[in-house]
Amino acid sequence: MNKLVNSIREAIVLSGLKDGMTVSFHHHLRNGDYVLNMVMEEISNLGIKDLTVNASSLFDVHTPLITHIENNVVTGVGADYISANLGRAFSKGILARPIEFRTHGGRPSDIASGKTPIDVAFIAAPTADAMGNCSGKYGKSACGSLGYAYADAMFAKKTVVITDNLVPYPMQDWSISEDYIDYVVSVDAIGDPKGIVSGTTRITRDPVGLVMASHAAKVIEASGLLKDGFSFQTGAGGASLAAAKFLKDIMLQKGIVGSFGLGGITGYMVDMLKAGCFRNLMDVQCFDLTAVESIKSDPRHKEISAMQYASPNSKSAAVDSLDVVILGATEIDTDFNVNVHTDSNGYIMGGSGGHSDTAAGSKLSMIIAPMFRARLPIVTDRVTCISTPGKDIDVLVTQGGIAVNPKNKELKERLLKAKLPIIDISELKEKTEQITGKPQTLPKGDKVVAEVIGREGDVLDRIYNVL
Amino acid sequence: MNIKKCASAGTMESSDVYVEIKPCDDGIKIELESVVEKQFGEQIKKAVTDVLDETGIENADVRIVDRGALECVIRARVETAVLRGREEI
Incomplete structure (x- = not known):
């Protein structure tokens, strides 16, 4: 049996890809990814039209997709996250059908259930053998975890592995196994290492960020959840990392040993593992070189699939065992609904990723955000787009006070007892507008450019074109 | 009172504003570019108009490049x- 074919073009032809079908991609190579563009160019050259692209995320490196949309090669897009430059183009309404935004848990759930079937999945693999066993941990384009690609590999009708490090069969320590793979292609490069993993993100030195981070750590300490077995997820932003640093200090001082750190993993979470703050890391995506090195060499640092990470229809998912998550927001409204999809002008510049999944699963979901950014207040009457419903958010931490969702009475009492600066979210909004002035609300366009699909499959909100 | 020479203040940093002011003969002209x-x-x-009023400027060509500065x-x-x-000064 020979799965190794000579070119991406040959793999596409053999896969039987035809007009109107769905192709899928995963985003572990992030803004360094070459694979989506290489594949879509060959598909375009073959004259195939009217495809749906189901990608776990799209980055600015994928801007050639715009041309394929203009040429009707691509007429549908699904993603969990779309970065700002590409998002701006989509916000102009270049697609006839709305983009379908899902969460990192909702996407694999819908792939597994057959709601969004994939005809051909393309898996960017930093190392593979000729039968398709593959891993992200090794090779010049190493990205660490391949978590988002598992559902694509397991449920697509045809699966193509594209690698730039073909090794003799069987490769050691594969992640995705050959029984799911139809074809293997060897290419010169699947990505640009500079765009795949970043250097270590530095902890913020901004005094506002440090105040927020210190509040965030104190909220966690006062929540009653910070004890042996504690589990935690945080983002890669400067203030979230600073919060993790303050939390680490508290955990080491009190001798607390947590169970696991979850999510997209940064070097900072690896430091916490090494310092003994956690027994394990559960990793769906590595953000930096330190994380890639750790997942390769430390058995406590375990790769997980997006299904195990966050799917609402898995028999269980790690988010269901999560104590605390720290999340960001571009806006949050007085009902605690959070926007991470658009900026305040309404342009697409992000997406849920695991935001809604971890907010829903965790015992304490915390938003950390400044009162305003470049004069735009964070707290609004109604967010431009509901990415995560307010019922799943427990607390907002800003430099101007901590607002607790009224549904979580126990948390409010605990924080008051700890003498933390509690403020009602409507008062926080007024306090902010006294500094910034009250912004004018913007009119929406009349064309729906994207639908935001919640992790349970309900349409949470619609994003309109920007006038 | 009028503007004698071209002058500027501020920076293009986020949350700041860059202001350029030039002499002119026919009233106040304001050109605004802002992220918000x-x-x-x-x-x-x-x-901007309020400050020009308060300082008694009747003729000026003002260019504002705002990166989200607060009113103060x-x-x-x-x-x-x-x-x-x-x-x-």
Whole structure:
């Protein structure tokens, strides 16, 4: 049996890809990814039209997709996250059908259930053998975890592995196994290492960020959840990392040993593992070189699939065992609904990723955000787009006070007892507008450019074109 | 009182504003570019006009490049540009 074919073009032809079908991609190579563009160019050259692209995320490196949309090669897009430059183009309404935004848990759930079937999945693999066993941990384009690609590999009708490090069969320590793979292609490069993993993100030195981070750590300490077995997820932003640093200090001082750190993993979470703050890391995506090195060499640092990470229809998912998550927001409204999809002008510049999944699963979901950014207040009457419903958010931490969702009475009492600066979210909004002035609300366009699909499959909100 | 020479104040940093002021003969002209123009455009123009009124400027060509500055910052930058344009500082 020979799965190794000579070119991406040959793999596409053999896969039987035809007009109107769905192709899928995963985003572990992030803004360094070459694979989506290489594949879509060959598909375009073959004259195939009217495809749906189901990608776990799209980055600015994928801007050639715009041309394929203009040429009707691509007429549908699904993603969990779309970065700002590409998002701006989509916000102009270049697609006839709305983009379908899902969460990192909702996407694999819908792939597994057959709601969004994939005809051909393309898996960017930093190392593979000729039968398709593959891993992200090794090779010049190493990205660490391949978590988002598992559902694509397991449920697509045809699966193509594209690698730039073909090794003799069987490769050691594969992640995705050959029984799911139809074809293997060897290419010169699947990505640009500079765009795949970043250097270590530095902890913020901004005094506002440090105040927020210190509040965030104190909220966690006062929540009653910070004890042996504690589990935690945080983002890669400067203030979230600073919060993790303050939390680490508290955990080491009190001798607390947590169970696991979850999510997209940064070097900072690896430091916490090494310092003994956690027994394990559960990793769906590595953000930096330190994380890639750790997942390769430390058995406590375990790769997980997006299904195990966050799917609402898995028999269980790690988010269901999560104590605390720290999340960001571009806006949050007085009902605690959070926007991470658009900026305040309404342009697409992000997406849920695991935001809604971890907010829903965790015992304490915390938003950390400044009162305003470049004069735009964070707290609004109604967010431009509901990415995560307010019922799943427990607390907002800003430099101007901590607002607790009224549904979580126990948390409010605990924080008051700890003498933390509690403020009602409507008062926080007024306090902010006294500094910034009250912004004018913007009119929406009349064309729906994207639908935001919640992790349970309900349409949470619609994003309109920007006038 | 009028502007004697071209002057500027502020920076292009986020949350700051860059103000340029030039002499002219036919009233006040304000050119505004702002990252929050849709949300705060009118309020920014009013703040600029107010400072020009308060400093008694009747003729000036003003260019504002706003990166999301608070109103107090805008007022301070415009006032500084005016004082520099009058060669008072």
